Amino acid sequence: MILDGKAPTGPIETSWDRSCFDKKLVNPSNKRKFKILVVGTGLAGGAGAASLAELGYNVESFCYQDSPRRAHSIGAQGGINAAKNYPSDGDSIYRLFYDTVKGGDFRSREADVWRLAQVSNNIIDQCVAQGVPFARDYAGYLDNRSFGGAQVSRTFYARGQTGQQLLLGAYSALSRQIKAKKVTMHPRTEMLDLVVVDGVAKGITVRNLMTGQIESHWGDAVVLATGGYVNVFYLSTMAMGSSVTAAWKSVKKGAYMANPCYTQIHPTCIPVHGEHQSKLTLMSESLRNDGRIWVPKKAEDCDKHPSEIPEEDRDYYLERKYPSFGNLAPRDISSRSAKEACDDGRGVGPGQRGVYLDFEDSISRLGEDTIRERYGNLFEMYEKITDENGYVRPMRIYPAPHYGMGGLWVDYQCQSNIPGLFVLGEANFSVHGANRLGASALMQGLADGYFVIPYTIAPYLASITPGTVKDDHAEFKKSVEDIEAQTNKLLSINGKKTVSELHRELGQVMFENVGMGRSDESLNLALKRIPEIRDEFWNNVKVTGESKDLNQQLENAGRLADYLEFAEMLTTDALHREESCGGHFRIEHQTDDGEAVRDDENFCYSAAWEFKGAGVKPELHKEPLKFENIKLAVRSYK
């Protein structure tokens, strides 16, 4: 089937304004008749729930943590982009639009990206009004820094804790609406199923994580803002509880999953140091503003103390290969270059899977105090984990799974192919194409939540009668029974392996075969291994405890069960996409000097997959991509 994203046509500059004007509205006094379920309280869900409630809708909000303030967005460090052009360095909405489309390697929908760039400026205004303490200069103006993939300074930040501050801003807006009784908050509640009645999303089934009760919630619309899926790699920079469950359960109810193979492996993470490791820690990419990345030129130097390696024996490979962007080359390119250097036997640290990130030059240029002021908390974190001091010895970094550009397929209104199901933030696939630029996820989350969904949900609500289906409908009952059956099954297997052992096995298969370099051979190997691990899981996992109780093993088991199905779809997508673009690098498709080769003739589309059963090949639906404003071109950062 050919999918239509229903993006507005005509001049891109006015596309969003025209589309807002054309939309049907819900009369103010009718808004309170609607109930909207918003799953997720990160930037997208928190901002969305608060803004919808301010408009007068009744909102029920859900998260699995004990407080909405702890959503994974809290961990974002570096910053958020906007086209304010405060430094007057040539930025504009058009340039942010251009950079994002190009950065995404021409695999996103132009109109969606334009809208994002346009509302980016409103986000900064909104956050400042909320009291978000962004970095300022002595005169009191907002400060900016640079991020990868851009030649202007457009990133706003709050020390190394930008995500925290933005999320606390959204959380404060949400708290105000909870107080006003326009939002009912359900923390420690995990969505385990989407309820679809006659093809339309009408509610969700959840587990109360404190009591284990399975409960139903009805709504006139369901908004998912449940974050990303890269914990499919087990070790990643995601929070431990991040899962694909909400999205995957929706896929099993008919929603399409788009471009799952576009995964971002972030270049600046602390390398893996042991078997027992449970997660990987990101060091914000902003470090690349002042740090220089290098490896020894000669493999025999790798074990030496870095200070013993003279300047002429160091290979500053990003500066060498990409002179105009240098250490600020986009993430996919930087990560792949690090992998190549290590594959070439020139990696440093344990297992030689690491490259240096060196601050010596900037410390001598700017002084240690300035560097501490800019990145102090990152240096502290590095030292806590590695026991090494980054001010005196170059840090060691290595790429780690970080972000999923893919997600549930949505049209221009952020509505999935299931009417009534809307998807925001990292959980959808919309704006980043095959690669996300730094500081653009926070921008997308808040854009979707504050400035997009309040408008785009209205036409749908205006077209339905509120409250027609409630949780006494048979579909709700059936969904509860299905979830209870799955729970009981998990508890009854009583095998020999723990959930984390099996998750680690899946992660290894995925990182090695579906990671930074993918080939026909590696992908087919993964497609063989994933069902084997899934079978082992359903026959040999051991989950202790009871269903009607706080049971963290059961939570983890349910999440892994979904990853074990989703992994296969991700890999199938990667195998079908016979080109290299952004975060998806097929080693069969590269130039002689190792640059990605995209195939616009055959693959200029978004791939939306329809679930056909576990272990059955999903069906492909294509949404062709048209580039009317930015000419399709080879993405070059040389």
Add this chain to the structure above:
Amino acid sequence: MNLTLHVWRQKGPQDKGKLVTYPAKDVSSDMSFLEMLDEVNDKLIKEGKDPIAFDHDCREGICGMCSSVVNGRPHGHQEKTTVCQLHMRQFEDGADIVVEPWLAKAFPIQKDLIVDRSALDVVMQAGGYTSCHTGGVPDANSQLIPKEIADFSMDAAECIGCGACIAACPNSSAMLFTSAKVSQFAVLPQGKAEAKVRVLEMTKAMLDEGFGNCTNHYECQEACPKGINVKFIATLNREYLKSFI
């Protein structure tokens, strides 16, 4: 390294809890404290026993979810470190380690090391915001905020809401937590309009939720993994007095 753990086990909110001893063998000094607990749990599961329940999520020291008292100190003895960022190299081989949940009247224990901290959300709902509506706000640079003010506000805003300050306080006071939010807004032009109501409502909610009063022990600052300074308590007190003028 080999360690002996004494962990608080409690089946549910109504049950009586007790310390149970577990060996933790072959622990690598590069492990984080929670990774060490993961390994202990994997062993317990294989023996068919209920693993130790503990809260955690980001494991990067920022979400504020992790919450254990280690050897009598919230988040353990390392300065400015959450328990998820505490690494085993901070302990001696052969050590005995006591692991307990936050203990405070306002934080009822749910299971093992997990407590209910929703009282903190209630304090925030009482006034931890500026009442701006989405959209219709002025340009971000229209009000200048000098760096020192922005920095002061940010120092306060760094609070991760973990509740260690309350667990450390002999009165279980939430003064550091509340004062950090009040102070963040008090110095910003955007926060001034509602400063009076905010400080009154938030302190009232704090007491209503069962948190104690502050009698200047300053244990909170010692325990805070983000180094939130007690000077913010002075700011809160000033704001509180000002609200009556």
